[in-house]
Amino acid sequence: MSRNYKFHNPEGVYFVSFAVVECLDVFTRNEYKDILLENLGYCQKHKGMEIYAWCIMSNHMHLIFRSTDRLKPELLLGDFKRFTSRVLVKTIQENPRESDSN
Template sequence: MEKNSTQPSLRIGQYAKDHPDFITVTCLEWKPVLHDDRFKEIIISSLSFLSKANRVTVYAFVIMDNHFHLIWQIMNEHTREAVQRDFLRYTSQQILKVLRTEESPIQYDLVVNARDRKHQVWERNSLSISLWSSKVLWEKIDYIHQNPVKAGLCKYSEDYYYSSASFYYSGDRRWDFLVHIDG
């Protein structure tokens, strides 16, 4: 079988630094931890920070109540593993801080019996896929933007607040860290 010269071979665990990644992060046991918009804002502010620090370029996202999707590209000398680890650690710490301060019962839903932690917000081993082609990239952007529509949260994807859909469909610049995939 002839090798496709447009796609370099990657072993499991490798990624293409010169291509965007599609990432899905799920709350522990699909619990609706992100139902509180303040927790969505923690994710947004963290993405903004990473973008301004030139660690990532964020192309698209949607934040649902129990998971979120991103299309981002890791920048410069940073590695996907390090950026993703730091992002997920920071956001979980901030969410847990609010839950503990308010003595929210949700914090007890996030208790785990692990050596390295007492609470866990995110499922381990988030899905992360390098996007090789423009066609697949746009399919993933459409998939991300249709999540709230399919969940019955809005009629039109651009009406869902915690999404990049309005950026793509109407040029809404509320999320200043977003970069259009076409440049």
């Protein structure tokens, strides 16, 4: 999820897509999808993200959104992606079903 987005109109509505590293099918498990949804909800309530639509696929996500206040769209999206990816990686590492050590 490292693409840098360029938003020319801070008040515009944007369609973005971002994928999991190496296109791993992370979002086949509900617990990982729930992390995405919880963090989207947080951004709506606390960071001024207005969401028009979203679609979670097995290894990527599509989002139509705009920033209504405080943060520029690129900063808002960057915060969402950075925090969400950290939580996902930590949750996956702590999940015994995902462990590589057999």
